[in-house]
Structures are given as structure tokens and as C-alpha cells.
Amino acid sequence: MTRTAVLVSALTLCAMGWALSPAHAEPAPHQDDTRITSFSGQEQDAALEFWTTARLRAAEDVTVAAATGGAVAPSSAPADDGPELTVPPIPAPASASDDGRAADPDQVSALASSPTPWKRGGLIRKTSGKAFFQNAAGATFACSATVAGSRDRSLVLTAAHCVVDPATGQGYRKWVFIPGYSHGRRPFGTFTAQRLFHLKRYVTSNSRDNWDFAFARMRKLDGRTLTGTVGAQGIRFNSATGRHVHSFGYGGTPAEGNGERLNHCRGKEHADTTRPGSTMWGIDCVQSFGASGGGFLAGFKEATGSGYLVGNISVGNGTTEFHPRLGNEAKNLYRKASRG
Template sequence: MRHSPRATAGILLVTGALLGTGVQATTAGAAAAPSSAAVHAGADTSAAQQRTAAFWTPERMRTATPLDLVTAGPGALNSPQHRGAHTAVAPTRPSAHVTSFPQSGGPWTGGGAVVKTSGRVFFTFQGRTASCSGDAITSRNASTVITAGHCVKYQGSWHTNWTFVPGYHDGQAPYGTWTATKTLSTPQWSASEDMNYDVGLAVVAPLGGKKLTDVVGAQGLEFNGAYNKPMYSFGFPAAAPYDGTKLIHCSGDSSQDFLLTKDHGLGCDMTGGSSGGPWFTSFDESTGTGLQASVNSFGYTFLPGTMFGPYFGDEAKAAYEQAESAS
């Protein structure tokens, strides 16, 4: 992500399947669930959903401001906590197919499931329209989107008019706009905006009588996985030099954040608007599927061209399990 001037550490506020039936969730190991996720009620009636859908005209989507880099909140330097056993939740376990490691973002031209599961996130933040990225993930309710925590709540306020647009391209919403009935974040993010836990989720209402992942498919998830391995990051950066009109990706060997210690790092110059976009391990370029292990989250002024994403540990897993059980 190309960084604009900011404080010493900042959050890059950016947005991000197997198609078909018979999706299975597999678990390797078990861990005790941490505290419950923080939950905010969204458009939980049909009338509210219709109002939100009507609010997001194509023009409002085009002019939504990508959330910019911000100063790290309290608790960002909390010491790491114990991580549980490695857990994967996935429709499949695709084989890795890594061919190159570009350090700057480029349009994704490989096709596959990721062009349908990833999308832009739109919402109202402090009276203005704004954007992030997100990804449709495998879930029991077939209606769960994962993004960054600051893409659902920031500076003490939950975002409103929250909508997910999978497959967004050049102002088009080919698979519809999906309105959140509720949004969630890890309790650590909600309480103190701790960047180690910058994970948010949304449960979206059916559209045209169909559920989200029945329409666009779903990506698998990995919890308590390894560090220092190949990763692919996707998002819809909308701040210069990008314009939010297409899916951008970076790929390379990830690293472990040497300062906050819990997070993943990756060479990438994606900008504002890409926050919340998915990071995949075991990504198969031929099918566009992988196991999501993080989201675009933040960057440091002294490390231009590098982005960081929160580690998906027990806390993220607990928030995910709460979201996928919601209606």
C-alpha cells in the first residue's frame, strides 16, 4: 500500500469460493473461545434493508471516500497472548500455486472464485460515505462477510448503512448489493482499537430470496496458522494511484511483524479503500480459492510499501463462530 503522511503507526482503512453445494467445515484442533464479539444491529427489518439499498446509488458508490490512514489507537502495543492449536475452516484445501511475488499491487486478471467472493464495502462514517473491502466466507448461515474491525467500527462509532458489493467492477454491482443485518468485531478491537485484533464481520440479509454464498460462493478460513509463508492479498484501493474500480492484488512471502509481534506483514502498496480485503494462504491461482488467514489492516510510516494484517487466532475464530451462527 502506498502510504500518505501519517503518525508513527497507522491503520490503512482499505475493503475484499467454492461455487456449488456440499461445503464442509473442517477443524484441526480446538481452543477455548475467548470473550464474545461486540455486536451492532444493522438493517434488521425489510424496510430498513430497502432504505439502505436505495441509499447506495451507483453515484454514491463511485464518490465514497476511502477511509484514510489513522493514528494507532490505545492498546496497539499490547503484548501477544497464547495462540491455540492450528485450525482451518474450509470448503476445500486447494494446493498452493505460487508463481511470482510482486511488491506493488496490480489488477487481478486470473479470474476464479476470488473475483466473486471479494468486493467493496460501503458505509456511512461520521456523516460521510466511505469504503473498505471484504470477502464472503464459508459459514453456517451462508451470509457472513469478513473485513477489518475499523471497517465496521472506528473511533468509538459503529458504521451505518453497511453494504457489501461482491464482484464490484467499474461502478457495477453484478451480484447485487447486500445489506448488513448486524456487524461484529473482536472485543479487543471494540474496546480499545487494538490493531492486533482488527477483525470485523457482517451478517447480510438475503437478496431476491437467496443467501450471499449461494450466489457468489465462499472462501475457506485458517486460524492459528503459521507465519512466514506465501500470501496473496486482495482489495479495492480507492486512493491514488488507484481508483477503486477494480480488484487489485499483491503476493509474496509474508513475515511476522517485529513491532506488534502478532501480525502478518507483506510487501504491497495498496492504498485507502483496501482495508478489510482478504489475505490468503494456500492460494490456487487457477481456481482463485484459498484459506483466508488475515485482512488488510495497517502500515508504518518508516516501512513504505509494506502492509500488515492481524493474526487470525482464537479471538478472530470466536468472532467468526458468533457471526456464522447469527441470522
């Protein structure tokens, strides 16, 4: 299908007008940096009904924001490190079979740093997916996301700019996640978000990209949790950097399948030394609009498609895609999201 690119930054996307929205930001305790957008059961039912196949295909892919040198002020972020936390992957149940189609082998860019179709199955094909949402002006958009192992068995990791408007701090609405999405198909169904979790400092900080991660807690579908349906990738906080990592997303260019297939990058990550105040890490491979929020995984096994989430696709500079490091603040946000 042909898809119109969103040729604006995440800030421009989010700055489109806000009218009445059923989503509401819950007040957080004093000095608590967590911000939560909640949806009632009625709002979730409406979201499920709203996302028809036609609307999925009409949704515009969110742009991976440009990481431009000199545009970011020196970081005011405190030291964000502490004890490591590792949550292991959770295998998919035997009933969760692969979609059965390999990624399209054609239309792959010749650039050495370009993403390529993920031709294998495994856990990553089930746990990667697309998130769809709407702004108050009625425009619809899509990002990428990944199921993360958690005690509530219902979390996905994505980018903060895929859940909240940084200009206003208001969360997006009609937020759903489709694991294993491929060419309009929903092999495991459509899960609706109960709550979206991000950090206030993503909205308020001059170095917001460092905090461009978020979690979404999904409602059960037909009595089954998200992880109980497709499994989950592991996740690591405060872990070592400079690793060999893999990234996955649904890029929206023709070379990436117009947002309809899962694509793959890999390489040794390096620190972002191009922008003052950045604490991000990246690899020399760039996925385009629609890949925002897709997972970066370390310890990834291509044979099984499983590994450990260490970040999500956030910004790019034309040659490198970067992810925020999952430190103490991400760990605290994850724990709160896991508790619901």
C-alpha cells in the same frame, strides 16, 4: 473516475462527529468480548435504497492506517492460539458467471512492491468486493471485504476499522457489500448487513491493530444467501505463519484504478518486528486507501482463484502491508457470527 483520498488515519475517520444513528450496539454477556451492531429490516431496506450509483462513486475510500514504530504500547493481549480450524472454499454456483472484463492493464505503478490488477477471473473475483457505509455525520466511505465460508453462508471478513468507530465503540450504519464490484457495476447485486461483529478490545486495547478484524452477516437477496450466490473463500484459524500469501483489495490511487478494480499482491509473509507489541504479519507490497479489509489468503490457487483467508489488510508502513493473525479470538468471533 476521480476519487478524493481520505488523508486521515482510521482513528481520525472514525472520530468524526456522531449524532443520531439507527445502528445500535447490543449488550454482550459478562466477560464476552464480542460486540455486535444490528440493523432492523427497515434499516436494511433504507440502506439498499440509499446506495445509488452516484453515492457509490462519491464514497471516499478508507485509509489503510499508518503502522508507525513507537506509536504502539507493549501488547497486553493474552496468548491467542489453540487448535487449528479450517473451513474449505465453497465454489460459486454455475450461474454466477464472471463479469467478463479483465482488470485495466494501464496505470500500473513501476515500483516492484506495488499491487497489480487481478487479470484472472475465478472465485476471488466473485467473492472479493467493496463494503460501503455511512457515519453519523452523513459522510460515506468504502472498504474492501471477502466472502468467507460459514455454516450460515452469509459472512464476509473485513477490518474492524471498517465496521466500528474505535473512539466511541459505535458501529457504522447503512452497511452494504457488493461482491464482484467493478467500475460501478454490481454483477451479483447489493447485500445489506444484518449484523456487524468485532471485538471490544479492538476499541479498548493499546495494541488495537492486533484485533483489527471483523465479520459482517449479510441478509439474503432475492431468497439466496451470499455464498449461494457467489461461493466463498475458505478460512483458517490458528494456522501456521510465514507462508506464501496473496492479498486483494480495491486501492484508491490512480495506479490501482481509483478504487474501481480488484488489485493483487503476493509474497512470503513476515512478522511485524517494527512495532512493540505487534502480533501482525505482512508482505512487502502496499495497497492504498480503500484496500482496508481486503483478504489475505494462503494456499491460493491462481488458476481457480480460491484459497484460505488468514487475515485482512489492516495497516501499512510504506513498504509493507500487515494483517492481524486469525487466532482463537477470531475463531470465537467467527463462530458467533456464523450463528447469527
